[in-house]
Amino acid sequence: MRSGVLAGGSWIRDNVKLVDAWPAQDTLATIVDELAGNGGSPYNILVNLAKLGAPFPLAGVGLLGDDAYGHAILADCRARGIDTTHLCATSAAATSYTDVVTVRSTGRRTFFHQPGANALLDVQHFDFSATMARIFHLGYLLLLERLDSLADGRPRICEVLRQARRAGLLTSVDCVSECSGRLTSTIGPVLPEVDVFFANDFEASAITGIPLRSGDSLRPEGIRDAARALLKHGVGAWAIVHAPEAVFAAGAADAEHWQPSLAVPPHCIVGAAGAGDALAAGVLYGLHEGWPMARCLKLGVCVAAASLTHATCSGGISSVEDCLALSGRWGLQSVSLVRT
Secondary structure (H helix, E strand, O other), X not given: OOOOEEEEEOOEEEEEEEEOOOOOOOOOOOEEEEEEEEEOHHHHHHHHHHHHOOOOOXXXXXXXXXXXXXXXXXXXXXXXXXXXXXXXXEOOOOOOEEEEEEEOOOOOEEEEEEOHHHHHOOHXXXXXXXXXXXXEEEEEEOOOHHHHOEEOOEEOHHHHHHHHHHOOOEEEEEEOOOOOOHHHHOHHHHHHHXXXXXXXXXXXXXXXXXXXXXXXXXOHHHHHHHHHHHHHOOOOOXXXXXXXXXXXXXXXXXXXXXXXOEOOOHHHOOOOOOHHHHHHHHHHHHHHOOOOHHHHHHHHHHHHHHHOOOOOOOOOOOOHHHHHHHHHHXXXXXXXXXXX
């Protein structure tokens, strides 16, 4: 019987810098704190699942540089019980890293990314005959140069996902928010190979062309329309669209689930880096354990809220019980799904 989560794609070392303010061009900001941590969708999600106390196997697949950052990632995963058998090292490129600059007063963050070895990750690095995992999660699309490139008119990642499904794994995918037309041209052809697709409000709007915001305000009906559109574009089981205010999941046979985010007190918000991956980790935990989607989303927003309390992607996350307890402490945001 299949068990566990295999996560692959972008493995990143995050160098987080907290600054007093975001500077204008040619001016100075003061760094008030510096931290190092995990970054990238598979690394974040596996660390989050380990910290949640996942009672199932965790394994990673990807490409690291043969360098200090790569060695640190391997050591960290092994210490957390994450199988690194298929985390390969290459001398052809350095381990990917991102400088994450977070404004202390707002938690808003900006990313300066070095693709490194992730750009060389390709179809041959994945061997699904060697895993008994139940779920294969891949991210981030648009940050994997070779897998994002076209082969026979489709992104090469389509073949990876096709092989995973053929081997019997549920496929889960996340992308990165990029200000280019690639959100449509690259993501669209991939969706028919995806069972569970995660997208934030920016990404879902860019892919579907449906506005999810009116000024700074969320359009809840836009979230529903975008999630439904993602299903029509080929997502097989669940299209999950999340925003800071709430998350919505659309499934087959008109299944719908709406979950407001936690009302995290502003003084508790240290940084928003990794919040989307934290939500995805909570949802994937529940899906693996056979929970109803409503319960999966509840855990997802609780894990996301916990992640906001630390500047790194996973530093604020602890057990499932501790994360769920935050709901009782902080309550939910007052945003409802408007039915049209």
